[in-house]
Amino acid sequence: MPKHQPPRARKRPKQSRSVMAVQAIQQACLNILNSEGADKLTTERIADVAGVNIASVYQYFPNKEAILSDVYEELLTEMADRAAQRFLEIQALAEESLEATLTAIIDLECEQLLALQSLDPNFFLKYQHSFDIHQRVNELTQSQSNPSWEEWLDQLLQRSCPPSEQAELRGLLLRQSLQGNLHITLRDRPELLSSASFRKELLKLLLGYVQAP
Amino acid sequence: MPKHQPPRARKRPKQSRSVMAVQAIQQACLNILNSEGADKLTTERIADVAGVNIASVYQYFPNKEAILSDVYEELLTEMADRAAQRFLEIQALAEESLEATLTAIIDLECEQLLALQSLDPNFFLKYQHSFDIHQRVNELTQSQSNPSWEEWLDQLLQRSCPPSEQAELRGLLLRQSLQGNLHITLRDRPELLSSASFRKELLKLLLGYVQAP
Known part of the structure; x- marks a missing residue:
């Protein structure tokens, strides 16, 4: 069906430190949605809650929607x-x-x-x-x-x-x-x-x- | 509903020569779909059938889908x-x-x-x-x-x-x-x-x- 697909994560990391960063980003996204709501969800807020640098977020995900996809x-x-x-x-x-x-x-x-x-x-x-x-x-x-x-x-x-x-x-x-x-x-x-x-x-x-x- | 909208025409022309060009483009698109099928539809083919310059097509429409929208x-x-x-x-x-x-x-x-x-x-x-x-x-x-x-x-x-x-x-x-x-x-x-x-x-x-x- 030729419909728009959501953005997805960049290539998955294999190094354990990177895998942990990706998991922290996903978990932070979920926590923000559950406790603060979708209106408050930004990549900055996700980086903040995950305790990672905003540059790291963009290293793994092109944008917020790619994190949401995960x-x-x-x-x-x-x-x-x-x-x-x-x-x-x-x-x-x-x-x-x-x-x-x-x-x-x-x-x-x-x-x-x-x-x-x-x-x-x-x-x-x-x-x-x-x-x-x-x-x-x-x-x-x-x-x-x-x-x-x-x-x-x-x-x-x-x-x-x-x-x-x-x-x-x-x-x-x-x-x-x-x-x-x-x-x-x-x-x-x-x-x-x-x-x-x-x-x-x-x-x-x-x-x-x-x-x- | 937050769904993707199709591309649309650029600003509508008011000059009669431009209005005629836009109509010729729309009609050419329809003729190609009816006689040759959607597989054959390109902006080049549309310009050709409409008898207008390809640059004119892009003057009025950002792309093929905008013509299809019309x-x-x-x-x-x-x-x-x-x-x-x-x-x-x-x-x-x-x-x-x-x-x-x-x-x-x-x-x-x-x-x-x-x-x-x-x-x-x-x-x-x-x-x-x-x-x-x-x-x-x-x-x-x-x-x-x-x-x-x-x-x-x-x-x-x-x-x-x-x-x-x-x-x-x-x-x-x-x-x-x-x-x-x-x-x-x-x-x-x-x-x-x-x-x-x-x-x-x-x-x-x-x-x-x-x-x-």
Whole structure:
């Protein structure tokens, strides 16, 4: 997809002193975001909190957004790990009830997006296409020879829903409706992602569609 | 929304000779896209077909994408005019059947996106957030003191659907599901936008949701 990619770090250092400096810069960025907020984030402030020279910051990162990219990568890796764990619980639910399964998926996706956005809302909105949690979870699960998110959802629908001549399209529209609604809501009405009414209506939309004869 | 905007033309000329040169450049760009395809589009080829000096092209436009922006603006204006006309037919349908109305809306939206994308697929995918047909149609209809697309759709749902405690969310999710599905499909599976099965499944999703008690 020909979209703008966020800036990335320059070549990774191998020397232990340099590796430590890069880690200090990333940690300082995260600390500032959590305690002072994205408005206060500058490379000067990052250098200050990390206890490194501003020249060192620019030695490793072309600009502030490249540091943010690293922090987001780290957060995504942690999230994908947690999501893969939650996924085991969701798989257990899937044996019992499609409604409970879709509810858990909606809750998980809303929480992930809210966490990603809260760190630096403008940065995340601008580059969210580069930080795709499903892709990371798929990399994890497929490395363990498990089905991808898409395959798993299609199998779930085949087991739990009325047969459809358009089973492939049904799975596609279910995933796209979930993803599309969450991303447009994140952009235009982010406060709705934590609203129980919003999540309930989204469930009604998805469940009604896949359960229709 | 903090997304990358496409480059735009430099200051518009007022002298008639310059205005004609700009129009010739825009027309040449459109002709090349229609007859030779986006792969063949370069500023040199545009200057050649327009019969102007390459230096003149750069006098008015910083680069090829700025010329494409103008061509897309023109296409969007024409499309919004046509859509406002089609909308009168859709309003007449709305008195009769919600299913027919949603079918007509899905068809119109798919055709608009296919036309916008076919001109220069990569340019449109990259900047589609800047070329929003609903916004243009709203500007047109509101200048005539008619309701916006969003207001009109909400009124339609109120007349044609079972009462809902979440009427506002229902309208929002309907619009977002339509927009989200069309944009993700355009990005990932554009060939589906012209498929009758795809449009039928999308109708089933939307109609099932708004008609559910």
